[in-house]
Amino acid sequence: MLIATVSTLVVFGVIAWVIVNAPGWPVAQRTFFDADRFADAWPRVVAGLLVNIAIFLVAAFFILIWALVLAIMRSLDDAVFFPFKLFAVVYIDLFRGLPSILIIYVLGLGIPALRLPGVTSDVFVWGVVALVLVWSAYVAEVYRAGIQSVHPSQAAAARSLGLSGVQTFRYVVLPQAIRRVIPPLLNDMIGLQKDTALVSFLGPVEAFRRAQIIASANFNFTPYLVSALLFLLLTIPMARLVDWLVARDRRRYMAGSR
Amino acid sequence: MTPDGPLLGTEALRVEGLVKSFGDHVVLTGIELIVAEHEVVCLIGASGSGKSTLLRCINLLEPIDAGRIVVEGAEITAHGVDVDRIRRSIGIVFQAYNLFPHMTVLRNITLAPIKVLKLPRVEAEAQAEELLRRFGLIDKRDQVPDRLSGGQQQRVAIVRALAMQPSILLLDEITSALDPVLVAEVLAVIRDLAHAGMTMVIATHEMGFARDIADRVAFLEGGRILEEGPPAQIFTAPREARTRLFLDRVIEAGRL
Numbered sequence: 001m002l003i004a005t006v007s008t009l010v011v012f013g014v015i016a017w018v019i020v021n022a023p024g025w026p027v028a029q030r031t032f033f034d035a036d037r038f039a040d041a042w043p044r045v046v047a048g049l050l051v052n053i054a055i056f057l058v059a060a061f062f063i064l065i066w067a068l069v070l071a072i073m074r075s076l077d078d079a080v081f082f083p084f085k086l087f088a089v090v091y092i093d094l095f096r097g098l099p100s101i102l103i104i105y106v107l108g109l110g111i112p113a114l115r116l117p118g119v120t121s122d123v124f125v126w127g128v129v130a131l132v133l134v135w136s137a138y139v140a141e142v143y144r145a146g147i148q149s150v151h152p153s154q155a156a157a158a159r160s161l162g163l164s165g166v167q168t169f170r171y172v173v174l175p176q177a178i179r180r181v182i183p184p185l186l187n188d189m190i191g192l193q194k195d196t197a198l199v200s201f202l203g204p205v206e207a208f209r210r211a212q213i214i215a216s217a218n219f220n221f222t223p224y225l226v227s228a229l230l231f232l233l234l235t236i237p238m239a240r241l242v243d244w245l246v247a248r249d250r251r252r253y254m255a256g257s258r
Numbered sequence: 259m260t261p262d263g264p265l266l267g268t269e270a271l272r273v274e275g276l277v278k279s280f281g282d283h284v285v286l287t288g289i290e291l292i293v294a295e296h297e298v299v300c301l302i303g304a305s306g307s308g309k310s311t312l313l314r315c316i317n318l319l320e321p322i323d324a325g326r327i328v329v330e331g332a333e334i335t336a337h338g339v340d341v342d343r344i345r346r347s348i349g350i351v352f353q354a355y356n357l358f359p360h361m362t363v364l365r366n367i368t369l370a371p372i373k374v375l376k377l378p379r380v381e382a383e384a385q386a387e388e389l390l391r392r393f394g395l396i397d398k399r400d401q402v403p404d405r406l407s408g409g410q411q412q413r414v415a416i417v418r419a420l421a422m423q424p425s426i427l428l429l430d431e432i433t434s435a436l437d438p439v440l441v442a443e444v445l446a447v448i449r450d451l452a453h454a455g456m457t458m459v460i461a462t463h464e465m466g467f468a469r470d471i472a473d474r475v476a477f478l479e480g481g482r483i484l485e486e487g488p489p490a491q492i493f494t495a496p497r498e499a500r501t502r503l504f505l506d507r508v509i510e511a512g513r514l
Contacts, residue, residue, distance in 0.1 A: 157356035160317050161370035161422055162346035171369060175360050252404075 034222045041214050041223035048210030049230045055124070055196040055206065059131040060189060067136040071143035072169075088140070095137035101198050104130040108202035127199030135192050142184045146177035183249070186242045190235045197231075207231070269331070270295045270426050270457045271316065276325035278308075278315055285311045287481035289325070293426070293459060298452050300468035300489075301461040303478035304504060309461035310353075312478070313428040316459070317350045330425060346374060349419030350428040353435050355411045357403040357418070363390070364399045367418045375422070382421075389417045393447055409440030413447055420451075427451070429460040433467075445471075465508050469493050477501045 019025065073081070074088035095103070107130045112121030120126075150173045158168040178185075200209035207230055211223035269292060276289035285308045293299050301309045314320045316327055318334060318341050327335045334344045358366050367386040371377045377385070390396040393413050403411050412432055419427060429448065433441045445467050452458065452471050462468050468475055469489040476486040477498070485498045496502045 153352065153354060153356045154358065156314075156319050157352065157358070158370075159342075160319060160345055160348075160350045161418070162342050162374040163370060164342050167373050171373065172358055176358075179360060 030220075032221050032225055034220055037218065037220050037222040038226060041211065041226045044214060045207050045210050045223060045226045045230060048205055048207035048227075049234075051204055051206035052193070052196040052208075052231075053234075055128055055131070055199055055204075056189075056193050059128050059135065059192060059196070062128075062132045063136045063139050063192070064185075066132060067139035068143055070136060070140035071147060074140065074144055075147050092137045092140055095134050096141075098134070100131070100134045100195050101201065103134050104198050104201060106130075107133075108199075123202035124199070124204050127202050127204060131192065131195060131199070135188065135195070138188050138191075139185065142181050142188060143177065145184075146181035147173060149180055150176045180249075183242045183246045186238055186245070190238050190242075193235055193238070194231065268295050269293075270297070270329070271459070272326075272328040273312075273316065274326045274328070276312070276315060276327065277323045278311055278320060279323055285481055286315070289482060291476065291483060291486075293457060295457055296455045297473045298456075298458045298460065298471055300472035300475045301459065301478055302463075302465065302468055302475060302492075302504075307478040308481045309478055310430050313350060313430045313459065313461055317348050317428060318344060319350075342374070346370075346422055347425045348428065349422060349424030349426070350430065351412070351415050351419050351432050353431040355403070355408075355415045355435075357411055357415055359403055362400050362402055363395070363406070363414050366403065366414060367421045370418075371421050386417070386421055389420055393417055393450075407440060408436045409443045412436065412440075412444045416444075416447055416451075426457045426459070429458060429462070431461050431463060433462070433464055465493070465505075477504065479504070 022028075070088045070091060073084040074092070076085050104127055108123050108126040111119065111126055112123070115121070154172055154176065155168050158172040159165070163171070197206065197208040200206050200212075205213070207227045211227040214223040215221050271291070271293040273289050273291040276286050277284070278286040289308075289312055291299070291312075301312065303309055311320065315322050316329075322335055325335070326333055329344065329348065333339075358369070361369065364383060364386055367389070368377075368379070368382040371382040371385065372379055375382075387396060387399065390399060393416070395410065395413055395417065398406055398410060398414070403414065406414065412435075416429075416432075432448075433444050436444060441464065445464065448458070448460070448467075449471055460468070460472070472489045474486060475489045475492040476483045477492065477496070477500075478484065479500050485492065485496060485501045487497075492501065493505065496505060
């Protein structure tokens with residue numbers, strides 16, 4: 001503990017000393033760490049962050065459902081269901097392989113441009129749809145890993161009791177699968193939270209975009225620092241929650257394998 | 259050999275010409291077996307002789323390649339039968355217990371009665387509690403399986419199968435994963451069930467137990483039943499040289 005503290009102080013002390021004594025430090029300090037600008041930007045960037053949170057919550061809700069549907073389709077082994085399996089495989093390959101920003105642009109700029117009757121041109125909606133399409137591909141693979149990690153003997157036991165295939169999946173396989181993948185699932189949610197900033201490229205003014213606007217008005221980058229801090233305030237608690245869940249699972253596993 | 263007729267009462271299970279292979283590997287080459295109601299049949303034989311596969315086939319957990327399986331007069335291997343309905347009346351207990359780790363003991367037992375038999379929850383729980391009490395497990399009611407010893411888990415697995423009120427119970431080497439000291443408590447349960455008249459087919463390595471509890475012992479070798487008969491005959495005067503060889507090895511290993 002003592003060694004860790006001393007070592008940490010020395011390492012970060014040296015880094016801080018090098019930065020503060022750098023020739024450009026006085027200018028950098030004014031452009032990035034201006035206390036007045038910080039206080040001024042804070043409430044406005046916080047208001048923008050509410051948009052990020054809204055995008056995140058709506059997207060996460062649909063991702064968690066749609067990804068499960070994809071994972072189930074991909075896990076179907078019966079020959080009859082091959083088209084569904086094929087669809088899921090192609091879908092996941094496609095949306096995992098393309099950069100999020102590309103999908104956001106294509107949907108957010110392309111679909112409103114088509115001016116289809118009855119189809120919304122709200123960029124918030126299309127930004128969320130793009131995030132759902134992309135992230136459900138990742139989350140589907142996490143679900144699938146969980147489903148496959150449940151030993152076939154569990155399904156055999158359930159079927160032997162007379163439960164149908166659907167009942168077996170619903171009551172025996174899925175609950176165990178989800179429990180096991182909660183940490184990687186939350187990990188993806190952290191990634192999604194960061195990606196909400198990409199929707200700003202379509203126009204909605206969220207935290208990052210608000211910071212950009214304030215920064216370019218004053219030629220001072222402190223607002224970026226504000227938005228960075230705010231993102232960390234959202235994602236770090238989630239990261240600690242993941243750590244805690246993983247540690248708890250490990251303890252349970254150790255206790256179970258006496 | 260052709261199966262002998264049922265020894266007691268009416269026929270509970272009939273297996274005719276059962277063939278099962280996994281890829282190129284033929285595991286069962288033609289099983290003939292008849293089990294009477296209230297009869298206890300023990301399957302013995304080396305590991306890999308097909309005992310477990312036979313039980314899994316009878317429970318329709320493995321599709322069969324040829325032959326027929328008839329339970330209480332109805333062919334369960336016929337085309338278009340309701341597999342889920344058949345499995346309700348055939349209980350199976352596995353070597354590795356296969357309890358559902360995310361559910362309490364009570365929920366493990368009541369899941370199928372509630373979801374499959376559509377029993378009201380209260381009724382299913384009352385029935386489960388009665389079974390738990392009968393087998394000395396009532397204080398484990400709200401525990402999760404991981405908290406229980408192997409012997410307790412296996413007894414819960416037996417109770418879970420019994421809760422569906424099966425007409426026949428298949429036990430697949432249910433003591434093989436247990437500490438020797440825990441084997442006795444599980445065997446006591448089986449003995450209890452045998453006295454209560456439960457029809458059972460038991461794959462086992464516990465020769466002493468088989469000799470003690472079985473009405474009939476069947477020796478599997480090379481994917482078929484090479485010899486069967488009352489335990490007294492099989493264990494003391496086996497007709498087949500292979501049976502004798504197997505039993506000699508078992509005695510050598512101190513298991514009989």
